[in-house]
Amino acid sequence: MEHAAPPFWVGLAYLIAGVCFILALRGLSSPATSQRGNRMGMIGMTIAVVTTLVTSFPLHNPKELGYNPSSALFYVGDKAAFPQSITELFPIMIAIAIGAAIGIVTARRIKMTDMPQLVAAFHSLVGLAAVLVACAAFLNPAAFGITEYVHVHFFNGTAANVPIIHPISRIEMGLGVAIGAITFSGSVIAFLKLNGNMSGKPILLPARHVINIGLIACILFLIGYFFTYDMSSRLPHATEWPYIIFFTITALSFLIGFLLIIPIGGADMPVVVSMLNSYSGWAAAAMGFTLQNTAMIITGALVGSSGAILSYIMCKAMNRSFISVIAGGFGAAPEAGGGEAKAQRPWKRGSAEDAAYMMAQAEQIIIVPGYGMAVAQAQHVLREMADLLKKEGVRVKYAIHPVAGRMPGHMNVLLAEANVPYDEVFELEDINSEFAQTDVAFIIGANDVVNPAAKTDKSSPIYGMPVFDVGKAKTVFFIKRSMGGVGYAGVDNDVFYADNTMMLLADAKKMVEDINKALAH
C-alpha cells in the first residue's frame, strides 16, 4: 500500500528540527556556546512537536495529508484511523502539561550530586516511551501509515483486501520495542544502584552469561520470526499469534535489561549510564524508521553515537574492554588475600594544621577530586579552601580523571556548582606532566585513579589504566576515611605509604573545614 506523501513543508520541518539537534550538541564544544546550544535543542523540539500536532489535527481534509482512512490491525472492520477533530487535542495538552510540571519541578529540585540518578531515571522514561509507542503502532498501524494490503480468501468463500503491518516495519518495531524495553529495565536498575536503594555491589547469578546470551538469541529469533510471519495466510484465524510474538519480545527484553545491569558494580556505572544513553538513542532511531521521520532518525543516530563514544571514553580511561565491563562482576573480588603484609607498612598521618601550613607555603597545588568528594558533599568547602589559598598567592588547579564519579563529567558539574571557574579544571592528559613541578597534590575522595600499581604491577586489576602521577609532587595529602578501606578495584595503593605522603584520615568535608579554619588564622 503506497501512501500519498505528506506536504513538502512537513518533511522540511522535521529536517530543520534534526539540524537544530545537531547544533545543540555542537554548542557543547565549549562552555561559552553551550547555553545557545541548549536553546537550539529546545527550538528543534518545538518545531518537531508543533509539526506533528498540525499534521495530526489538520484544519482541512486529512486525506490531503496522506493519511489513509483505512481499518486498523488485521481485520477489525471499518474503524477510521484518520485524524480527529480539534477537541481530541485537549487530552494531549493535559498530558504534556502534566509531564512538563513533573519535569521542571524535578529539574529545579535535584541536587547536583544526584545527577547520575536523574539521568538514569530520564533514560528509563525514554525507554518506556519507546515501548509504548511501539505497542501503540502495533495496535493501530494504520495511524502510523505502516500497513500494506494483501488479498485474502476467507473460508466462507469471500475475498477482500486486508491491511497488515508491513514486514520491514515489523523488524523496526521489534527492534524498537526490544531496545526500548532493555533501556527501561536497565535504567531502572542503574537508578536503584546509583540512588542507593540497591547495593552497588555486583549481583552474580550462576551461569549468567549463558542465560543472557540465550535470552538475546531468543529475542533476535522472535524478531526474525515476527518479520517473516505470514500474517495474511492465517487470517481471519489465529490472529492472536502476532500479539503473542510481539509481547513475548517485549517481556523478554524487559528481563534481559534487568539481568544485564545487576552484575555491574557501582564504579562501572559511568559506562552503564553512557551505554543506556546510547540505547535510548537507538530505540528512538528504530521508531524513526517506522515513522519515516527524519527528526527522529537524526536524533536517534546522534544520541546513539554520543552514548557509544562516552562508553568508549570511559572504558579507555579504565583500560578495560567494553565486553569486560558489560560482563560485570568487577569489584566483587574478595577483599582479603595477600594484603596482610602490606597492611603493616608504615605510613604518616597528617593533621589539618599540617596541610594548611604546607599548602599556604606552596607555589602550586593540584586538587584531585573523586567520588568520595561527591558522597561527602565537600565541593563547596573545597572551593572555599582554594579561595583562601589563592589569597596566600597559591596557584590552585583541579585535575579530573575521566572516570571520577558515577557518570562522565560528574566532577566537573560538582565543581561548577561550587563556583569553581572551568578554566582552573584540567583533564588527565593536560595536567599529568605538571605534578613534577607541583608542591602539593591534594587527593580528596579519589583512590584508584592515583594508584601507581596501574603503571607498575602487571597483576593488578587496574593495570594499564591511565593514572595521575601524584607521587611526583613534593608533598601528597590524601584524604581518606580510614586506612582499612581500599578503592573500588580492591587494590592497595602505594601512595599511602610513600615518604612524601601524609594521610588525612577523616570525613572529606570535615577535614577540609578544619583546614579552612587553620588557613583563616
Added chain:
Amino acid sequence: MDFISILSIFVMACFVGYYVVWSVTPALHTPLMAVTNAISSVIIVGALIAAAAAGSGTSKWLGLLAVTLASVNIFGGFAVTARMLAMYKKKER
C-alpha cells in the same frame, strides 16, 4: 520515502554524531548526557500520532501515557541542562 533513503539519512547522521560528539569538551559530558536525553524524547512525535489517531482505544491511551513520559524528559532534560550550563563560569577578573 523508501527504505534506502531513510537508511542513508541514518548512516550519515551517525557520522555527523560521531564527529560532533568527539568535539564536545569532556567538562561538559554530564550536560551532554542530559541534553541527549532531552532530544531523544523526540520520540514524542510517535506518541502524539498514537494519541491523536482514532481506531484503537488502547493505542490512544498508550500514546497519551507516552506523551506524558516524553514530556517529563523534554522539559526536565532541557531545564536541568540549562541549570547545569549556567553554573559553568570563567574566572572572574
